Amino acid sequence: MADTAITMRQVTPDIAEGGDADPALSARLDVLDLPAGGFTAAARKDALARLRAVGLPKPRDEYWRYTNPAAFNAPVPDPIPLAEQGPDSPLFLERKRLTLVFVDGAFDAAASDDLALEGVEVGLLSTxxxxxTHWSGExxxxxxxAAQERVARPMAALNTAAARDGVLVRVTGQPSKPIHIIHRRKDESADVYYHHVIRLEPGAELTLLETGMTGARSNFVxxxxxxxxxRFHHITAKRAGHEKLGWGGVFARVAAEAVFKSFTLSVNGTMMRHEAIIDIVGDDAVAHVAAAVLGDANRGPFHHDDTVFITHSAExxxxxQVFKKVLKNGAKGIFQGKILVEPGAQKTDGYQISQALLLDEDSQFLGKPELEIYADDVQCSHGSTTGAIDETALFYLRSRGVPRDRAIVLMVLSFLADALEEVEDESLREEISDRLDAWLTRHA
Amino acid sequence: MLKINNLHAKLEDEDKQILKGVSLEVPAGEVHAIMGPNGSGKSTTSYVLSGRDGYEVTDGSATLYGEDLLEMEPEERAAAGLFLAFQYPVEIPGVGNMTFLRTALNAQRKRRGEEELSAAEFLKLIREKGKALNIDADMLKRPVNVGFSGGEKKRNEILQMAVLEPKMCILDETDSGLDVDAMRLVADGVNALRAPDRAFLVITHYQRLLDHIRPDVVHIMSDGKIVKTGGPELALEVEQNGYADLLSEVA
Structure with missing residues (x-):
């Protein structure tokens, strides 16, 4: 009983701080020029109320225990010099696509293609x-x-209130090429908020590619x-030096027989947190979320947090969930992944794997798999491993003449293969794999 | 070709001496067998020669064509012409068999200052070599050893040997886990590679592999040393009487 009482006392001040009196939140909001919004006005107002109710994330919050939210809570980010570009050329430029360019989170019409693609209606939040009224208002x-009902996600509410731009994409057909969103930077201290709304009508298909760097700090929904x-396929590839400090959240609702697939490649970044909250609401639907993360803390801290919440409420x-992190020189990786199976979501097939490959003894991986199951006829499994390079396999490769550094690159690619497999398109997969190879070879 | 002289080695992490003065010489063109009971140091000899981590050489030498093997990294030993066929070939998911072998071959060629093979040249080479070992295109495309049966793994080792064309081949209990047919296929592969400028060191518990790969010389190893050397008849003696008899005789 005594323990319970102590716990209660610890919780109470948090709730109090979460109110309007939260000075950190006030300071955070004071520097933002929140748009009133047109069709989004009500949503923005609601979001602000939600944010005020829960407050900014705190280190003691259950889902922020492994990632210190201080940098996300600071009123303004530290500037990041614009010159800090990775040595790689941008991805996906050689393929057919509809290109949309955003500079520090704002659409750049001059640098973009015409917003015309058959079977797709492309709009912009800014305009x-x-x-x-707008179709995306719903x-x-x-x-x-809706996702906030289970776990408070203050950064997402802040985004809904603060975002000024992003794509509003409605797909009715099967476009012949993907949409490619490229992010660029112009202002070294930009604090960027962007918000996409993507709606696929029955039977529609879309591949969305997203690359580049934005802001000194970014927040996207x-x-x-x-x-x-x-069928929706989202492939995000972040370049070295990209999003030094970023929070992002994908909120998906998946109807019957629909397929949601996302793959995120993250290479470097001081402090990054990606959340994926997926509600499977129709029978026979599929949702895959995968990520390959490469962190080398050689030139500064690396912290990457993937937080996933998948809810099954249909049969x-x-x-x-396939998450793979390669960590080096004291890099830190986090994975918090949950599968919630609601009553009645029978025959659910839920799978989750999170793995870290630590290339030295200084790096660290923290994993928190969670299963919460309220249906009796389901199959759910999860696994989490943290390990070093397999010395036997390394020796095997070297004994055939493969130099040590190259052998390690091959083994890291081998480690990442399951995540990469989630990229359905073979040519996209190869392009990403080549990029990984180049990065690994440089960082060998 | 291969000269091992008074080789002493211990486990790096433990104070446990495993090799206590191994000496043997394998001339070009010959097949030598090392037989011996469990724990006699046969596999350790192969690991120390090929440069596996975890062992410390405390005395003695090992040279290949006069080059000091023990000073080299494992990949340098491979380029110098040494090949170890593993007792337990390693599965490497996510790395295609063909990619792996081409990387290995070209890395060796590069180190030796030879021209690297193009994708087309390599494909031609591997198809030709694979055919003889009953290794089809599907096996070549699959990740290294993943989902391979015991026999397929060993055939894959011999394929690597055929493609890399080493001078000195060490086979570490290549017969373990093989049925008679699979063993014959592996032995045929090895026999096809016998050449005047190539030598083999075949490590095995049993005489039966040596029915198929006929050795010129048989060494018996016990407690970290070669205790007896003779012709193929030595293998038959082991088969008939076991190691105990032979070893008591030596002692």
Whole structure:
């Protein structure tokens, strides 16, 4: 009983701080010029109220225990020199695609293609929000809000309130090429908020590629609404030096027989947190979330946090989480992944694997797998491993003449292969794999 | 070709001496067998020669064509012409068999100052070599040894040997886990590679592999040393009487 009392006392001040009286939140909001919004006005107001109710994330919050939110909570980010570009050329430039360029989170029409793609309606939050109505009004801030019912996600609410731009994409057909969003930087101290809304109508398909760097600090939300039988593939590849400090959240709702697949490649970054909150609401749907993370803390801290929450509330659905982190020179990787199976979500097939390959003794991986199951006829499994390079395999490769550094690169690629497999398109997969190879070879 | 002289080695982490003065010489063109009971140091000899971590050489030498093997990294030993066929070939998911072998071959060629093979040249080479070992395109495409049966793994070792064309081949209990047919296929592969400028050191518990790969010389190893050397008849003696008899005789 005494323990309980102590716990209660610790919790109470948190709640009090989360109110309007939270000076950190006030300081955070004071420097932001929050847009009133047109069709998003109500959603923005709601989001701000949610944010005020829960407050900024605190180190003691259950889902912030491994990632110190201080840098996300600071009113302004430290500037990051613009010159800090990785040595790699941008990805995906050689393929057919509809290119949309955002500079510090704002759409750059001159650098972008015409917003025309068959079977797709491409809009922009910045322009659409001048109007009182828009199709995305039913989604903007709504999927995000729904996800807050289970776990408070203050950074997402802040985004809904603060974002000025992002794509509003509605797909009705099967476009012949992907949409490619490229982020660029211009202002070395930009604090960037962008918010995408993506709606796939029944049977529609879309591949969304997202690359580049934005802001000294970035905060993005993507709300993805998939109707029956839709197929959405989101591939995000972040370059070395990209998003030194960033929080991002993908909020997806997946209807019957729809397929949601995302793959994120993250290379370097001081402090990054990616959240994926996926609600599978229709029968026979599929949701896969995968990430390959490469962290070398050689030139400064590296901290990468993946936090996933997949809810099954329909029958015969499949979810898969594949997270692989390669950590070096004291890099730190976090994975918090949850599968929630609601009552009645029978025949659920849930799978989760999080693995870290530590290339030295200074690096660290913290994993927190969670399964919460309220249906009796389901198959859910999870695994988490942390290990070093397999010395026997390394010797095997070297004994055949493969030099040590090259052998390690091959083994790291081998370690990442399961995550990369989640990229369905073979040519995309190869391009990403080549990029990984180049990075690993440089950092060998 | 291969000269091992008074080789002493211990485990790096423990004070446990395993090799206590191994000496033997394998001339070019010959096949030598090392037989011996469990724990006699046979596999350790192969690991120390090929440069596996975890062992410390405390005395003695090992040279290949006069080059000091023990000073080299494992990949340098491979380029110098040494090859170890593993008792337990390692599975490497995510690395294609063909990619692996081409990387290995070209790395060796590069180190020797030879021209690297193009993808097309390599494909031609590996198809030709694979055919003889009953290794089809599907096996070549799969990740290294992943999902291979015991026999397929050993055949894959011999394929690597055929492609890399080493001078000195060490086979570490290549017969373990093989049925008679698989063993014959592996032995045929090895026999096809016998050449005047190539030598083999075949490590085995049993005489039966030596029915298929006929050795010129048989060494018996016990407690970290070669205790007896003779012709193929020595292997038969082991088969008939076991190691105990032979070793008591030596002692």
């Amino acid at each position: 659409a929000d001048a109007d009182e 989604i903007y801030g709504r999927l995000e809000a 993507a709300e993805v609404d998939l109707a029956e039988g839709a 015969r659905c499949e979810s898969r």
